[in-house]
Amino acid sequence: MRQRYHEQLDDLSEMLVKMAEATTAAIQRANWxxxxxxxxxxxxxHDTAVAISAQFRRIENVAFLLLARQQPVASDxxxxxxxxxxxxxxxxxxxxxxxxxxxxxxHHPDCLVQIxxxxxxxxxxxxxxxxxxxxxxxxxxxxxxxxxxxxRDDDRMDALHRRLWATLxxxxxxxxxxAIDAALLGRFYERxxxxxxxxxxxxxxxxxxxx
Amino acid sequence: MRQRYHEQLDDLSEMLVKMAEATTAAIQRANWxxxxxxxxxxxxxHDTAVAISAQFRRIENVAFLLLARQQPVASDxxxxxxxxxxxxxxxxxxxxxxxxxxxxxxHHPDCLVQIxxxxxxxxxxxxxxxxxxxxxxxxxxxxxxxxxxxxRDDDRMDALHRRLWATLxxxxxxxxxxAIDAALLGRFYERxxxxxxxxxxxxxxxxxxxx
Numbered sequence: 001m002r003q004r005y006h007e008q009l010d011d012l013s014e015m016l017v018k019m020a021e022a023t024t025a026a027i028q029r030a031n032w033x034x035x036x037x038x039x040x041x042x043x044x045x046h047d048t049a050v051a052i053s054a055q056f057r058r059i060e061n062v063a064f065l066l067l068a069r070q071q072p073v074a075s076d077x078x079x080x081x082x083x084x085x086x087x088x089x090x091x092x093x094x095x096x097x098x099x100x101x102x103x104x105x106x107h108h109p110d111c112l113v114q115i116x117x118x119x120x121x122x123x124x125x126x127x128x129x130x131x132x133x134x135x136x137x138x139x140x141x142x143x144x145x146x147x148x149x150x151x152r153d154d155d156r157m158d159a160l161h162r163r164l165w166a167t168l169x170x171x172x173x174x175x176x177x178x179a180i181d182a183a184l185l186g187r188f189y190e191r192x193x194x195x196x197x198x199x200x201x202x203x204x205x206x207x208x209x210x211x
Numbered sequence: 212m213r214q215r216y217h218e219q220l221d222d223l224s225e226m227l228v229k230m231a232e233a234t235t236a237a238i239q240r241a242n243w244x245x246x247x248x249x250x251x252x253x254x255x256x257h258d259t260a261v262a263i264s265a266q267f268r269r270i271e272n273v274a275f276l277l278l279a280r281q282q283p284v285a286s287d288x289x290x291x292x293x294x295x296x297x298x299x300x301x302x303x304x305x306x307x308x309x310x311x312x313x314x315x316x317x318h319h320p321d322c323l324v325q326i327x328x329x330x331x332x333x334x335x336x337x338x339x340x341x342x343x344x345x346x347x348x349x350x351x352x353x354x355x356x357x358x359x360x361x362x363r364d365d366d367r368m369d370a371l372h373r374r375l376w377a378t379l380x381x382x383x384x385x386x387x388x389x390a391i392d393a394a395l396l397g398r399f400y401e402r403x404x405x406x407x408x409x410x411x412x413x414x415x416x417x418x419x420x421x422x
Contacts, residue, residue: 064292071282081275088299169388176383176390183391184398 005070012062012083019055019090020136020199022048026097027132027192031125033104034185037111045101052094059087075206082202086139089199093132096192103181103188115174118182120164124189127157135196138203147200157193161186216281223273223294230266230301231347231410233259237308238343238403242336244315245396248322256312263305270298286417293413297350300410304343307403314392314399326385329393331375335400338368346407349414358411368404372397 026048033041063080066072072080103112113121131153138146164186172179237259244252274291277283283291314323324332342364349357375397383390 064288067278067292068284068288071284073279073282077275077279081278168391172387176387177380179387180379180390180394183394187395187398 005066005072008062008066008070009072009076009079012059012066012079015055015059015062016083016086016090017136017140019052019059019087020132020139022052022055023090023093023097023196024129024132024136026052026094027100027128030097030100030104031129033101034113034125035111035122037104037108039105039108042101042105045098049094049098053091056087056091060084078206082206086199086202089195089202092195093192093199096188096195099188100185100192103185106181112178112181113185115178117167117172117174117178120160120167121182121185121189124157124160124164124186127153127160128189128192131157131193131196135200138200142203142206144204147197147204150197150200154193154197157190161190216277216283219273219277219281220283220287220290223270223277223290226266226270226273227294227297227301228347228351230263230270230298231343231350233263233266234301234304234308234407235340235343235347237263237305238311238339241308241311241315242340244312245324245336246322246333248315248319250316250319253312253316256309260305260309264302267298267302271295289417293417297410297413300406300413303406304403304410307399307406310399311396311403314396317392323389323392324396326389328378328383328385328389329396331371331378332393332396332400335368335371335375335397338364338371339400339403342368342404342407346411349411353414353417355415358408358415361408361411365404365408368401372401 026045029041029045029048032038033045063084066080070076112118113125131150134146134150134153137143138150164182168179168183172182237256240252240256240259243249244256274295277291281287323329324336342361345357345361345364348354349361375393379390379394383393
């Protein structure tokens with residue numbers, strides 16, 4: 001019984017890592033769809049986001065059963081509670097990647113982000129991939145240093161977001177529809193990074209006991 | 212000890228209702244700021260959102276302590292788990308109301324939503340208030356019928372969102388900046404409604420044991 005309990009806790013950790021890996025794959029594919037106007041990638045991102053949500057439901061179920069049957073305490077309880085929060089963030093990241101890919105699809109076969117005003121978005125795409133990979137690693141090794149680094153990466157993302165807004169508000173040259181989509185992309189990347197940092201912060205809480 | 216436990220569970224329910232009431236107040240004030248260009252309301256929404264987030268942290272703490280010390284089972288455990296999910300949705304609703312108010316502030320003393328193209332946004336604001344009030348009631352009385360009604364209200368919100376997008380993409384007349392803010396407002400109201408429906412759906416799960 002007790003051995004099974006520890007296996008289930010390990011499963012939960014493993015599921016979180018797999019979910020984080022999937023959010024990294026999702027943003028890489030969404031970026032590819034956006035930067036190269038690749039339509040096939042849009043479908044792939046959607047499928048990945050659906051799989052991530054299914055994984056989220058599985059984690060919720062495992063967590064609930066562990067709470068109901070094993071009455072965990074101390075660090076086990078922390079893992080279960082924190083794991084659910086982190087899973088909610090990762091789920092949202094999958095959906096945001098899917099939103100990004102959908103905007104790429106709306107412009108197909110044109111490539112929105114190749115226009116001059118979208119330079120900050122191209123950088124946001126790169127930073128989002130870096131943040132996703134680092135958040136995955138932070139979740140795998142539960143590393144407070146990596147989580148702290150993510151806060152700085154998130155500052156870079158916020159600075160890029162501000163630069164995009166400055167461009168949007170100071171004489172945007174590429175029409176209303178592009179401006180709206182650029183603004184939405186900016187928001188989606190910024191939210192994606194926020195959720196990644198949140199997920200990592202939860203892991204710091206898990207290791208150090210501090211929020 | 213056992214009496215204290217039941218008091219804490221009741222406190223948790225009560226805190227959720229208070230939080231839901233605050234999200235209703237927040238969207239009412241955000242709408243006022245937006246529809247009347249009222250600057251003072253913007254500050255009030257911000258303060259309300261901060262108070263809602265503080266309430267969220269308190270609920271998380273109470274829930275964690277209940278899990279750690281009381282090892283709840285069955286319907287008590289469900290309340291604690293579901294309560295945390297609903298609280299996360301309510302927290303997000305407060306933040307979205309604050310985002311809406313900030314857009315109002317950006318246009319002060321002009322009033323963005325009085326322009327013709329923003330007619331769907333004015334309706335979305337009304338629907339958001341109705342949804343907020345209904346979600347609060349669903350959380351208070353844990354009523355599956357109300358929660359089901361909310362799904363229909365959410366369909367109305369989605370239809371308005373589509374109407375707004377049609378307007379934005381078919382010859383918007385009021386400049387790029389207004390178009391961006393109208394698109395963002397549409398998204399914020401739609402997300403606000405989604406979270407309200409989610410919170411209510413959790414309560415259905417609590418009563419019926421079905422998701």
